[in-house]
Amino acid sequence: MSDLHSLSPIGKPERTAESPKLQDVQVTVRLYGEQRSFSMQPHERLLYAAIEAGLDAPHSCLSGYCATCRAKLLEGRVHMEINDALTEEEVAQGYILTCQSTPLTERIIVDYDQ
Numbered sequence: 001m002s003d004l005h006s007l008s009p010i011g012k013p014e015r016t017a018e019s020p021k022l023q024d025v026q027v028t029v030r031l032y033g034e035q036r037s038f039s040m041q042p043h044e045r046l047l048y049a050a051i052e053a054g055l056d057a058p059h060s061c062l063s064g065y066c067a068t069c070r071a072k073l074l075e076g077r078v079h080m081e082i083n084d085a086l087t088e089e090e091v092a093q094g095y096i097l098t099c100q101s102t103p104l105t106e107r108i109i110v111d112y113d114q
């Protein structure tokens, strides 16, 4: 089982030694040709934090299988809880499902336009 899918017995992502407990996470989102920055809590998922910050981030199933919320991770690392939509090649290229992604680093940059 890969680290991306490691879960605790109650289904929450486990923090590992290489992902120390984070405080606020600074996020920059590129969407529809514009760039916005906001902060979020490390337990939040990127899509929900972006919507709370006022962004019209694309989404549909919210369950990890449609890829409507796909974005390219340009900086930082995330834990992707479920991925039933992206190919291994897309993941290797840096694409994530933002509805399933929680931050593992204090700085995250994602681009919905790529």
Ligand code: FES
Residues within 6 Å of the ligand: 058, 059, 060, 061, 062, 063, 064, 065, 066, 067, 068, 069, 070, 085, 097, 098, 099, 100
């Ligand atoms: S909204 Fe469907 S995979 Fe994220």
